[in-house]
Amino acid sequence: MSTIDRLAGRLNPRLRIEETRAAMLLVVRRYDSLATATIVTIGYLVAFLWAVGDLAVRPDVAAGLIVVDDPLGRLFDRTGPASFEAVAMVDTGFVRILVSPMNVAIGLLLATLVGINLGLTYLAVVQPSACGISAGSGLLASFPALLSGTVCCGPVVLIALGIQASGLLLTMFAWLLPAGILLLLLSVAYVAGTIDTTGVTT
Amino acid sequence: MRESPTTDGSSRRGFLGSAAAVGLAALAGCLGSPDILDRESDDKPAVTNGLPTADRSLPQEYTVEELNDAILPGGPGQDGIPSVDDPQFASADDPPENLDGGDPIFGVVLNGDTKAYPQYNLVWHEIVNDVVGGESVAVTYCPLTGTAQGFYRGENELGVSGRLINSNLVMFDRETETWWPQILALGIRGPHEGEYVEEFQVNWTSWDRWREQYPETVVLTEDTGHIRNYGDDPYGEYNPRSGYYENENTLFSPLATDDRFRMKAVVIGARNADGAMAVPKDSLREQAVVEGTMSETPYVTVYDEVLDTGYVYRNPEERSVEADGGSVVVDGDPYDPDALPLECEIGFDAMWFAWYGYYPSTVVHE
Numbered sequence: 001m002s003t004i005d006r007l008a009g010r011l012n013p014r015l016r017i018e019e020t021r022a023a024m025l026l027v028v029r030r031y032d033s034l035a036t037a038t039i040v041t042i043g044y045l046v047a048f049l050w051a052v053g054d055l056a057v058r059p060d061v062a063a064g065l066i067v068v069d070d071p072l073g074r075l076f077d078r079t080g081p082a083s084f085e086a087v088a089m090v091d092t093g094f095v096r097i098l099v100s101p102m103n104v105a106i107g108l109l110l111a112t113l114v115g116i117n118l119g120l121t122y123l124a125v126v127q128p129s130a131c132g133i134s135a136g137s138g139l140l141a142s143f144p145a146l147l148s149g150t151v152c153c154g155p156v157v158l159i160a161l162g163i164q165a166s167g168l169l170l171t172m173f174a175w176l177l178p179a180g181i182l183l184l185l186l187s188v189a190y191v192a193g194t195i196d197t198t199g200v201t202t
Numbered sequence: 203m204r205e206s207p208t209t210d211g212s213s214r215r216g217f218l219g220s221a222a223a224v225g226l227a228a229l230a231g232c233l234g235s236p237d238i239l240d241r242e243s244d245d246k247p248a249v250t251n252g253l254p255t256a257d258r259s260l261p262q263e264y265t266v267e268e269l270n271d272a273i274l275p276g277g278p279g280q281d282g283i284p285s286v287d288d289p290q291f292a293s294a295d296d297p298p299e300n301l302d303g304g305d306p307i308f309g310v311v312l313n314g315d316t317k318a319y320p321q322y323n324l325v326w327h328e329i330v331n332d333v334v335g336g337e338s339v340a341v342t343y344c345p346l347t348g349t350a351q352g353f354y355r356g357e358n359e360l361g362v363s364g365r366l367i368n369s370n371l372v373m374f375d376r377e378t379e380t381w382w383p384q385i386l387a388l389g390i391r392g393p394h395e396g397e398y399v400e401e402f403q404v405n406w407t408s409w410d411r412w413r414e415q416y417p418e419t420v421v422l423t424e425d426t427g428h429i430r431n432y433g434d435d436p437y438g439e440y441n442p443r444s445g446y447y448e449n450e451n452t453l454f455s456p457l458a459t460d461d462r463f464r465m466k467a468v469v470i471g472a473r474n475a476d477g478a479m480a481v482p483k484d485s486l487r488e489q490a491v492v493e494g495t496m497s498e499t500p501y502v503t504v505y506d507e508v509l510d511t512g513y514v515y516r517n518p519e520e521r522s523v524e525a526d527g528g529s530v531v532v533d534g535d536p537y538d539p540d541a542l543p544l545e546c547e548i549g550f551d552a553m554w555f556a557w558y559g560y561y562p563s564t565v566v567h568e
Contacts, residue, residue, distance in 0.1 A: 056431050068429055079282045086429040098429055173277065 016189055023192030027119035032126070037119030041111040048107035049097075052083055058096040065090055075101055081174040082106060106177070113184035120191040231541035232403050232513045232548075233311040253358040253375050255397040259475040260387065261561055264457065269367055269383065269390045274454055276366040280374065283362040284428050285329035285340075291317065291420035294413040298323075298423050300433035303410035304441045307421070308341060308350040309509070310334055310404055316419040318412050319343070321440060323422055324350075326430040328371055330422065331359045341404060344371035344384050345437050346446070346453055347556035348468065351384055352404040368457045368559040385471075385552065385560050406551040407509040408441075415508050456559035462566065465555040470503060471564070472514040472549040478561035479514070483551065485568040486512045490525035493517075494567030503549070503567060504530045506539035511551075515544035 027033045049055040068074060071087035078084055084102035091097075264272070292298065298320070301307075306321040313335025324330065324343040331340050340360040343350045346369040353360065358377045365372040371384040380392030382399055389397045405412075413419055424432045438445020446453075450465050463469070469480040476496035481503045486492055490505045500517045507528055517523065521533050521544065529536040532543060558564060 053431060053436065056434055058431070058433070060433070066429065068427065078279060079284075080278045085284075089429045096431060098431060171275070 016193055020189045020192040023120055023123075024116055024188070026123065027116055030123070033119045033123050036122040037115035040118045041108075041115030044111035044114045045104075045107050048110060049103065052103055052107070054086060054098040054100055054103055056096045057094065058091065059094050061091045061093070061096060063091050063093040082177040110180065110184070113181065113188065117184060117187050117191060120188065124191070231538075232546040233405075233540045253378065253380070253394065254354045254356045254400045255389075255394060256400040258398050260398060260473045261478045261563065262386075262388070263560070263562055266390050266395060269386075269388075272367045272457060273365045273372065273381075274367070276364055278362070278364045280364050281361050282364050283326070283328055285331055285359070285361050286323075286327045286422070286426045286428075287331045287359060288427055289330050289332050290423045290425040292423045294417055294419050294421065297409065297413075297421050298432075300424070301409055301421065302441055303408065305409050306406060306440050307409045307412050308343060308404050309407055309412045309416070309419070310339075310341060310352060310402070311416070312337055312339070312402065316416040317341075318409065318416075318419050318421040319350075320409065320422060321350075322435060323424060323426070323432060325435050325437065326432065327426060327428070328362050329360050329373065331355065339402065340373075342371065342373060342384055344369075345435075346370065347385065348447065348466070348553040349385055349550055349556065350404045350406050351387070351550055352402040353382075353387070354400040354402065366454060368556060369452055369454045370556055370560070383560075385556065401548050403546075403548050404550060405509055405511050407511055411509050452555055456555045458559050458562040459555065460558045460562070463554040465553065467554040468551050469554050469557055469566075470512045470514065470549045471552045471557045471561070472501075472503075472547040473561060473564075474516075474547055476501075476516075478557075478564040479567055480552075480554070480557050480561075480564050481512060481514070481549075481567045482554075483512065491523055491530065492567045493523070494565060496565055501547075501567065502544070504539045504542065512549065513540050513542070514547040514549035515542050516547055517544050 027037050046055065065088065067088045068086075074085050074087055076084060084100050086098035086100040086103075088099040089096065090099060300322060301320050307318040308321065308324065310317050310319070315335035317332070317334055319330055319341050321343065324341075325345050328344065329340055329342045331338075333339070338355050338357070340353045340355045341350070342353065342360065346366065349370065355375070358375045360373045360375055360382070363372045363374040363381055365381070367383050367390075368385075370386075372390075373382045373384055374380065374392075375382065375394075378393045380389045380394035382389055382394075387399050387401055389395045389399070409421070413421075424430075435445075438447040440447055447466060452465060463482060468483040470483060470486065471478065471480050473479070474496075476499050479494065479496050479501060481492050481494075486503060486505045487510070490507075492503045494501055494503075500520050501514060502517045502523045503512050503514045504523065504525070505512050515523075522531075523542070523544075524531045526536060528539075530539050530542060531537075537543065
C-alpha cells in the first residue's frame with residue numbers, strides 16, 4: 001500500500017471502518033494472535049474485577065454461595081459512577097467472587113478492546129508486511145483502559161497510592177470509563193489502519 | 203480552607219443555658235439511659251418530619267456556606283454505600299467468624315439493651331439504622347476520620363450521601379434529604395439546615411473487651427442484605443493498625459491543620475456550648491485522669507481500662523477526681539469510670555486531623 005493510498009484511507013471513514021473490521025477478523029483467524037488477544041482479555045478481566053473489589057483471594061473462607069433477595073431487581077443498583085451492586089457471592093475455598101453482572105459486562109467490554117489492541121500489536125510485531133506500527137502502540141492505547149479499571153474505586157486507589165484528591169481529580173474519575181472506551185476504539189482503528197491485511201500470512 | 207478560623211462566640215453564649223440543661227440531664231454516668239428521655243418538657247428535642255433535632259449549641263467554626271463549599275464527592279453516589287436498614291444480630295457466644303477478639307467494635311448501651319457493631323462490617327456500610335432499647339437510632343462510622351457516633355432518628359432513616367467534608371462522612375436523612383456532616387451533627391443543606399441532630403454515646407473498643415464487660419451483648423452479623431467482601435478492609439487494618447489508619451496520608455486536604463500530633467493520632471473529642479476539647483488517647487491511658495478547662499469551666503476525662511475508652515465530664519464545682527485502680531474516686535467515693543456523679547458529655551474517638559479540621563479552636567487536655 002502506497003503512502004498516498006494510506007493517507008486517502010485515513011481520510012475515508014468508511015474505508016477505515018472496513019480496514020478495522022478486516023484487521024479484527026485477522027486477529028481471530030490466526031491462532032497465535034487469537035491466543036494473545038484471549039490471554040490478554042482474560043488477564044485484564046481478572047485484573048479489572050480484582051481492582052473493583054469483585055475478586056479476592058480468601059482461603060480463610062469456606063466454600064459457599066450467597067444470593068441476595070431479588071437479584072434481578074438489584075442488577076442496576078449503582079455503588080459508584082460506573083460500578084454496580086453484586087447480586088451473589090461465590091466462595092471456592094480459595095477465591096471469593098462477588099458476582100455483579102454489570103461490572104462483569106463493563107470489564108468484559110474493556111478487556112475485549114484491550115485484547116484486540118494487543119492482538120493487533122502482536123500481528124504488527126511478528127508480521128513483516130505490517131507497515132508503520134510500533135510495538136508499543138497497542139500497549140500505549142491500553143493505558144486509558146487500565147486507568148478506567150479504577151473508575152469504581154478511585155478514592156481507594158488514591159488512598160493506596162497516598163495521593164491527596166481534589167474535586168477536579170474526583171470528577172475526572174467519573175469520566176475515565178467513557179474516555180477509556182473511546183480511546184481504545186480509536187486505538188483499534190488506528191492500529192488496524194497500519195496493517196496491510198492482504199499481506200499477512202495466516 | 204480558612205487561614206484563621208474563629209469560633210462563633212456570640213452564638214455559643216446565647217445557647218449556654220440550653221446546653222447546661224442538656225448536661226444536667228446527663229447526670230450520673232455516660233451509658234445506659236438516653237438523654238432524650240430524661241429531659242424536662244421544655245428541653246425535649248423537636249421532632250420534625252420524624253427526625254429528632256436538639257436545641258443545643260456546638261462550636262460552629264465555619265459558616266454553613268463555607269461547609270457547603272467544602273463538600274467533595276467521595277466516589278459513590280447517594281446510597282452507593284448502602285446503610286444497613288434491617289440489621290441482624292448474633293449472640294456473644296456465636297459471633298461472626300470474621301470477628302477477631304482484638305477487632306474494633308462500636309458498643310452501644312441504651313435502656314439496658316447492649317449491642318456491638320463491628321468496624322469490619324461498618325467499613326462497608328457506615329450507617330446502621332437500628333432500634334436499641336426501644337429507641338430508633340442510627341449508629342454511624344466514618345472510616346476516613348475514625349469516628350463512630352450515634353444519633354436518634356425518630357421515624358426517619360439516615361443514609362450515606364456519598365459526599366465528604368474534611369474527609370468526614372456526610373449523612374442525609376431519607377425523609378427530608380437534609381445533609382448532616384457526621385462529626386458536626388449539624389444540618390448544612392435542606393429543611394433542617396442550622397439544626398443539630400440528637401446524639402448518644404458510642405464506645406470504640408475491642409470485641410473481647412466488650413463481650414467481657416457485657417456478656418449479654420448481641421453483635422451485628424454479615425446478614426446485611428448486601429453482598430460485600432467482609433473481612434477485607436479497603437483502607438487498611440486496625441488489628442494491627444496499618445494502611446490508611448496508620449500512615450500520614452489523608453484523602454482530602456483537611457479544613458485546617460495542626461502538627462502537635464500525628465494526623466491519625468486518636469483523640470477523644472467532646473464539644474458543647476463551652477467549646478471543643480480533645481484528649482489524646484495515649485495521654486489518657488498513661489494518666490487515667492486528665493483535667494483541663496473549656497471557656498474557664500473545668501472538665502475531667504477519665505480512662506476506662508476495661509473498655510480502653512474514656513468519658514468526658516463537666517466539673518464546674520471542681521470536685522476532686524482521682525484514679526484508683528480500675529475505679530475513679532470522686533470526693534472520696536469510688537465510682538465506675540462511666541458513672542461519675544458529674545455532667546457527662548458525649549465524647550468519641552477521632553483522628554486528630556479530622557477533629558482539628560472541624561474545630562481549630564479546640565483546646566487540648568493532656
